[in-house]
Amino acid sequence: MSLLQKLIERARKTPGKKIVFPEGNDPRVVLAAERIAEEGIAVPILLGTEAEIDRVSAEDGIDDKKFHAFDHLKSEMLDRFASEFCLFRKRKNMTHEKGLEIVRNRLFFGAMMVRHGFADGMVAGSLASTAETLRAAITVIGLKEGVKTLSGSFFMDLKTPTAFGGKVLLFADCGVNPNPDSEQLAEIAVLSAGHFRFICGEKPRIAFLSFSTHGSAGDDSISKIRNAIPMTMEKLRASGIEADVDGELQADSALVSEVAKRKCKNEVIEGNANVLIFPDLNSGNISYKLVERLAGASAYGPILQGLAKPVNDLSRGCSVDDIVGVSAITVCQCG
Template sequence: MKLMEQIWESARKDIKKIVLPEGNEERTLVAAQKIREEGLADVILVGAIDEIKAKASSLGVNLEGIEIEDPSTSKVFEKYAEEFYELRKNKGMTLEKAKKIVRDPLYFGTMMVKMDDADGMVSGAVHTTGDLLRPGLQIIKTAPGVSVVSSFFIMVVPGSKYGEEGMLLFSDCAVNPNPTSDQLAAIAIATADTAKKLCKVEPKVAMLSFSTMGSADHESVDKVRLATEKTKELRPDLLIDGEMQLDAAIVEKVANQKAPNSEVAGKANVLVFPDLQSGNIGYKLVQRFANAEAIGPVCQGFAKPINDLSRGCSSDDIVNVVALTAVQAQK
């Protein structure tokens, strides 16, 4: 069974409520109908009710069984605004300002998750990652023991022999521009745990660089090298190695030459990029040149699941990320 088929099957076993704050966006509306029809989640759309219904009608989308919440008329608006004020009053927040902010669908949706009126949230078809992260970090915050929120893509490359029969996890490709060695270690651990729990594979983590096992010296290489050491100290149970170049990480013949003593080299299924530039460029190269399916970006590290989308996403991408979010909420 393919990975997304497994994810969908898991989502159906314990239906969760997922809020979509971009309620009047075309791809989101098409996805909402499919999510309901496939029984993947209970969907809540956020936005002006009349506007959402008119847009759905023009698209031929059936909204039966889909909840719509309009912040300006919602019965829970005052409760959300007061709770947001309590969360942020030490930062200079006033109740009047809180009411203005919570009218924003992204903040309203995030408050739904905070108040357990929804189990997770998916946004990003028209908003940036930063737009999602701000309310997430202000309201949901990080999970206990987690120092940094990060993201991953599940990359599925048709016909590829690399990774797990063409499936690899790429991280971090959407959140942290220039992570420190401590943050890289946290990202590696989080992505390894995701690979095991969500994708049901034994993680083999490669810490990527332009150097393999000391072949080059540079401060950016030192950062990856130190992150690898820290990860091994924190989680000796994980198979992780680095620093290594991409070809050494996934090509066994190259690994035998460059890193013959590594248990990860040539077999990696989790690739941790040294910074956001390389991660973002890397996943898009694979997506476009290899015709790969890029599922995500999916966030990890929040106390409750809220997830991002690429603004170039399709309605099917939204369906998949909602299913992933629903499964994350089960855990």
Template sequence: MDFVQRQKFLAKKNQKHLVLPEGYELRTLKAAKILMEEGIAKRITLLGDPKEIEAIAFEAGLSLESNFFQVINPRDPGDTLEQYAQEYVRLRQHKGKTIEQARIDMQKVLNFGCMMVRLGDADCIVAGADHTTGDVLRAGFEIIKTAPSVKYASSCFVMDVPDKSFGADGLMIFADCATIPDPTAEQLAEITIAACESCKNFLRVEPICAMLSFSTYGSANHPNVDKVIEAVRLVKTKRPDLNVDGEMQLDAALSSSVAKKKAPMSPVAGKANTLIFPDLQSGNIGYKLVQRFAKAGAYGPFMQGFAKPISDLSRGATVDDIVNTCAVMLAQA
């Protein structure tokens, strides 16, 4: 059973409620149809203008008459909108948010969807087919918030490489590849801790985590190396239970023969299933190199560090991409 099949199996078992804020988007509705037909969710809420959604659903060959679907127009005044606006004021009053502005803000589909998840009216949210990553993250940060003790949310990819000698039978966590461009040592430490939790949740194995650099154990001197060294120290201080090591080069993290030469005493070198990149440029380039050259499956980005499951899509996402991402969020809910 591969990664996607496993996530679909878990989602079918969990039977959770998904909100799709871009209910008016054709690919999203085609994905919703598949989720219904395969029994991957208990219920799906689509946000947007009901007439627009109905017209596009017809184009997608989807009937909305089933009780499986709920269509909500966030622009409709009512008790739910008022409840959400009041909660939004409570969350953002320190930023000067007024109830009048909150009522306007809650009519936006991303805000409304995130509030549904925050208040338990839905279990998870997937968006991004028609919004930027910044839009999705902003709504998530302001409304769903990060998990307790987490200051910075980030992201990870699940990579499925054909060579099953790597990672956990070919599955690996890459982080952060989509969220924080130039993380500080503190942020890099939080990315690492969150990625280790993602490894447990997504891969169902204990993380063996390498914090990557162009240096292994002080083989090079540079401020960029110093940042990784400090991040390693912070992780080991905060979470001594995690199997994390670094700084190390990629070949030392993945190759047992190189590990014997460069880091023979490391509990991680040569065996890593979770890779932490020092910045977004290296992470984004790294996962795409593996995806293209190794013909690996690249699933994500999945948000990590949030209090409840939220995920961003590429605006170029295919229907299958949307289905797979929804399945992963439903499995985690």
């Protein structure tokens, strides 16, 4: 069974969760929302004007809409949301007029719906950039208590299993932090481990990736990776998450046991990693796209790790299946 099917079945066990999709003007989102409603995954709420929703639905050949369409620009909640926005942004000299202008933005309006409980979670980013989605999520939703570093992970459903038979890997950070330091890498690893266990139900085996394996190369850029490992172990113990951690490792040492045996005698995960932590955003983002586009993997994300409430991003190159998968993960996060 594919990861997508597993996610859908799990989401169905918590029926009635409302997920807001700010980009109701995207044909892919409309198709995904119709499928989400039909399959009982969630109650989709699409933001858009009546003309937008009708036009896109006609393009998709949808006559009998099963999703909920909501014109946020005509909503009575605009004034309430603007007033609320001014309250928590008062240090920014926010006026009601400025607040009203901001919450008219569909991303901010959707985030405000989640903040106030009118929706359980939000999925956005099929048209908006990650930066735009993050800005709305961080401003309106904020981080969980104790979290300092927001990050973005991808669940990679592999077409060809790893040497150990693993079908699903988690890649992080692939969407948020350009050049995380040791402390940030450690927090990314711990949040990723928690997400992997929550979604996949398996023990996380974390590999900190590099061009070096256990000191085979020397460079200042590797120091932050090595320093992150003991920090990660300490944070995992404090969080009560049981996981294996190793690094720095080249990708083949992390994923192929025969290579791991040759390159490092004391590798903890023995070539059977399932959570891959990349040293920077360049390597993480490039890697997930290569695995998706050239190896045929399905990539679900970026799943935003560390927010106070479920808000998840999409790649602008996402498919309908991708949107459905991220939505199912969002439902699972809603509890």
